[in-house]
Amino acid sequence: MIHLDKEDFNDLIKEGFHLVDFYAEWCGPCRMLAPILEEIKDIDIIKVDVDKHPSLAQKYGVMSIPTLIFFKDGEIVSQTLGFHTKEELDEMIKELQK
Numbered sequence: 001m002i003h004l005d006k007e008d009f010n011d012l013i014k015e016g017f018h019l020v021d022f023y024a025e026w027c028g029p030c031r032m033l034a035p036i037l038e039e040i041k042d043i044d045i046i047k048v049d050v051d052k053h054p055s056l057a058q059k060y061g062v063m064s065i066p067t068l069i070f071f072k073d074g075e076i077v078s079q080t081l082g083f084h085t086k087e088e089l090d091e092m093i094k095e096l097q098k
Helices: 009-013 028-039 054-059 086-096
Strands: 017-023 044-049 067-072 075-081
Touching (some): 009 017, 009 044, 028 086, 075 086
Parallel strands (some): 017 044
Antiparallel strands (some): 017 067, 067 075
């Protein structure tokens, strides 16, 4: 799991399959989702704190959190809002990797 700091976001997502978690420290559902994301091993996860990276959140139209955006080779392939169980996320990942 990568916590976006000063890395170039576009370089991180340009190749492969990635799940980007747009979150904030103060967000209750985001805190509930965090340990579930820690359990997921089938995909690279990049965490983006919307308070530290507001321009990135704006670029991707993140209006509420948590927002999860799936990227494949730099392109958005799916997006979902809110809390999800590990089973729901596993199923989404499985479907998107087909």
